[in-house]
Amino acid sequence: MQGWAWEQAGDSEGEGRLNIAILSGKGGTGKTTISTNLSVITGANYIDCDVEEPNGFIFLKPSQIKREEVKVDYPVVDSSRCTLCGQCAKVCQFHALVRTKKDIMLFEKLCHGCHACGIVCKQIALTFEKREIGIIEEGRYGNLICRRGILNVGEPMAVPVIKKLLKNLPTGINLIDCAPGTSCNVVNSLQYADGAILVTEPSSFGFHDLKMAVQLVRSFNLPFGVVINKHITEDDRIQKYCERENIEILGVIPYRRKAAEVYSSGKMIVELPEYKEIFEEIAERLREVFPWNLQ
Amino acid sequence: MELTVISGKGGTGKTTIALALSELVKDAVKADCDVDAPNLYLFYDGRDIRKEYFYGEKKAVIDKKFCSGCNECEKVCQFDAIKDSKVDFFKCEGCGACILVCPHNAISLKEKKTADVYITQTDKGIISRAQMEVGSEGSGKLITMLRSNARNFSDENTLIIIDGSPGIGCPVISSITGSDAVLIVTEPTQSGLEDFMRVMELCRHFGVLTLACINKYDINEKVSEEVESFCRENDIYLIGKIPYDDTVMKSINELKPIVYYEDSKANNAIRKMWDNICEHINC
């Protein structure tokens, strides 16, 4: 990551908002640890976008929680107009509709809400209603806004929850804690990002998956930097790779059993002085590259 | 005989354990269904004996020759995937609604390649795996193909170990349906416990025989106890408790399965767990 690229980053919509996505190739590298602790140190808002397994609130424990439902469309058949021609079932790419011998049956969890069935119905027998697939929760940790999306268990599609979560983010700096991996959920989160922090760990897994994450953020032309978590001193593969690729390392967080224990009881690791200092250094590097006034 | 190993949350050690278990059985076939982070093959000097393209998604494609720029497609797209008669592949969900309204038949749904699917031969058995294109979604269809490829290289006596994806979504569902048993690998952390509850609910939904093990249990014996009570209250057989062991990190860095480190506490606990699993299911 060249310095100039970071300077140009930020506030692409001129709305007083800077969104930084935190992602990693594999799960368990420490995205949530880094996002939550960095939020506390910098005073940035925390947005938990891992809607299948949102863990950030365990550590921040925000108060004054407000909830909002996330709803998606599904088709409803007017039986007085339906002739059972079956065109709706035929046109549905997701097999959500079936024409049985006596009625039209809907499998709502497969429905993407695309309205193709409504378009094709010549009897105008289809209308659309809404059903809930998840919720958005928002609360406060001191002055910070904490927001998260939760997908209901058994629901296969997370994207509508992610979209609702990331539309109309608060002003200021938002740290977006993404889902692990480089799949569709992460791609949808990156649509709203101005920059990214890639979290990795110095193992073959971490390294292998870091490269996939790098490919992804580059395809979005996002300025980004790397944080190496759970670092053990003998292994410098990742540093060498970042040097070769001209990628900036924002921080290196050492692996300590003590930190793992603090994490396991749901506490913030910046309560440990050694870690507080490390996070303050990461925040300092971020301040250097983003033209924003972090607290 | 298929055993699926899942975790709910990432980083609990699912792959380490799935790998270890597969090493304890001669010529076990491994299906790496953790397609967003397929790491199993890194442990082997394997040779890819088969490679095929997997087309997992359909995307709308507008033929400029016939497009008049009327924007009817843009109006009807529920996903904001069309702008100025151009389709954004990332946003397009392949629903085909645009095709229905195009007055010039200028749009069609084209299959898009989303992964490379491999059969990798190693000296310890076959690995069925996929390498996703960045930004692509693993789907039930892909997981099914990986499992089917694994089955093609097995007979009734082979054990297939499926390394599942983290989370509770679509690919996880496909990793567990039809499996003979599911082993949930969890860790004694608050996050781990919450995610364990969610993934257990998923297994319950599908009525699959569910076993659980706590990895690194001595990191927090208090939360470990909570996990144990939760298992008891929900009739889940807690089939193993693996202690925290620095050797595991070493084994990952040396790319050698933990079962080869004789003095490792984790190794011994996993071997004991495997004996327990065998008593529970027919393997």
Place this chain on the structure above:
Amino acid sequence: MKIAVSSMSKDLNSMLDVRFGRCNYFVIYDTEEGLVKTIENKGQMSGGGAGIAAAQQIIDEDVDVVITGNMGPNAFNLFKNSDIKVYRCGSIKVETAVQLFKEGKLEELTQAGPAHAGMGMGTGRRFRGGR
């Protein structure tokens, strides 16, 4: 009556495929005409909802009886709703499966099986069709 059997291959001599949603073919035997028709299962190609895609084909072919190994709640409820009976059978020749059915030796499925559920959970919303 028309009997559909989930099959590994294309004719009466093929082995029965115990999977319903992702089997290779359906061999459809018409007892009145003594005719055999084979269709390729569209469920195989589906990202999700394989059982549903397969069931829709069966319904469209006016089948009365399905013989298969395992079936999840989605497909099962669809058949129940359409008064199509489902019988369970193991991995034997399609021809033999049909024979066993005729002799009344196959077990009828009265409840959806576990595990193969996939998405949708068989709790489809029903909209009665009309005129």
